[in-house]
Amino acid sequence: MFISMKPTVRFFQPHDNVSILMRTFSVLILFILTIQVSKAAELDYNLIAEPVVEGTYVFVGSTKYFSKQNGGNIVNTAYIVTNAGVVVIDTGPSYRYGKQMRDYIESTTGLSIIKVFITHHHPDHFLGNQAFNDVPIASLSGVINGIKLQGNAFTDNLYALIGDWMKETEAYIPTEVIVPGKFSIGGHEIEIIALDGHTDSDMVIYDHTTGVLFPGDLVFHNRTPAVANANIQHWLDSISKLQELNYKYMVPGHGAVISDEHAMIQTRDYLSWLHKHLQNALDRGLAMSEALTLELPASFQSLDILHEEYKRAVLQLYPDMEQNYFN
């Protein structure tokens, strides 16, 4: 880093001549691009798991949006070490991520993976599935249908967003339909809860043995919720149901592990505000491009990528709200 700055310092000697400046500027851009390319050549997610409780671990991703820098590692994936082997929860944004995740788990635990659960059909949560193609990959039928319908489009989109990180990634459809309810696996009492709102089908995993709750993307922590496929009213209802559970730790889909309600309240408050705010914009006669540029409340400024996700929310939700306004 220190050495790499030297040439730029030399380039930025004062010049009156604009063409030299512009040439210099383009050299700088080329230089920055070269750094990006050499970074991309490594393509290592550097996954390191953090313990939640004994035997339960999480790979905490960034709270930003997909980029060629983060390779789509914007998500939390997790695993539970049981008597019978390892249970994996979500497989990350790419085949590469899935492979690196599996290598890490197998080399640190010395155990084999016996089951994979997929919380919902968004690409950052299931595109690592190929790395687990010899293990049963289980999810709710609604999640599996979502992957069948939108999996390929999501995959194309991620190729555009993160490029080489996606090499050889395909939408691999879960192999096992799971029904909601309780069952025992390797000495853990696991409950599968079917909810919705973030997507049409959101699978929540609750480990009664350890008290760890995996709510998928129904909960975001210090990160603005993504609403691409959301039904906000259903999502709020689902959060109320989660609040009734007596968990010790929660592993949100995005953001740090938490032991209290704070992340749920953040998610709930943002969603209720967003819904009212957009409805209010419509009621005032604002066009979509005007809704895009409205000021956002200071109380949400602590949520990461607020402005980006807010704009995305307008683009995703406003067209339908407009159509419904006149129906």
Next chain:
Amino acid sequence: MSINIKQRFYFKIFSSLSLIAAVNFVYAQTSVDPLDAPTWETVHKTMLFNEEVVFDERVKVVVPDVAEDPMNVPVSVRVGDIGEIEEIRVFADLNPIQKILNFYPGKIEPFIAFRFKVQQSTPVRAAARTKDGVWHVGGHWLDATGGGCTAPSVSSGLANWEDTLGDVKSRLWSRKDQPDRLRFRIMHPMDTGLASGIPAFYIELLELKDSNGDLLAHIESYQPVSENPFFSLDLESNRYQGLTLTGHDNNGNQINKVLQ
């Protein structure tokens, strides 16, 4: 040591950026494209027939930086205080169909907002012609991954789209210290003709008239305007009631509605 170099580094970046901004400002007064798109010369010819242009920041084009949904990219054009505007042309340099809409604001404000379809990343521009015949051009780069223009409309796949074809719903808002806002939606597939087996089918003309039947403004729309288009216009406060909207599509289907 490293802090000093870092500070110097940022200072120099900052000072050179301000120089570049100054250069752009000078460009804006000449005829060099501030969006620096290789397509400018072509669209200058095809969209504006090589007529006199100035790039002018007072022609404000708002589009998102990234088109989340290429079928529904919102755009608004508002022309600031540069005199009477005779015509506003909205176009996207790199769209397979560049021409999006021509708007003749006539007796209403030089403002229009609607949604359109894109196929790929492109400059989105509006050119506003003043009485002296000069086009004042504003624009913004839109980043898009594509798919909006060669995808069929949703309604062309539905059996009952003909039942609602040409239906208009609208609302007029009177607003404090601002012009009145008119919004209306017309049910129409707005097919581009680029989706396999589905011919171009789109609204060509919309005329807004007052209760005496006098023309206030008119819009010539083209294939890229989104399905079931939703237009926003601004009118002088508390002046108009009993507005009517008339027009037709490229198959001769008529639109005729007294607006609410």
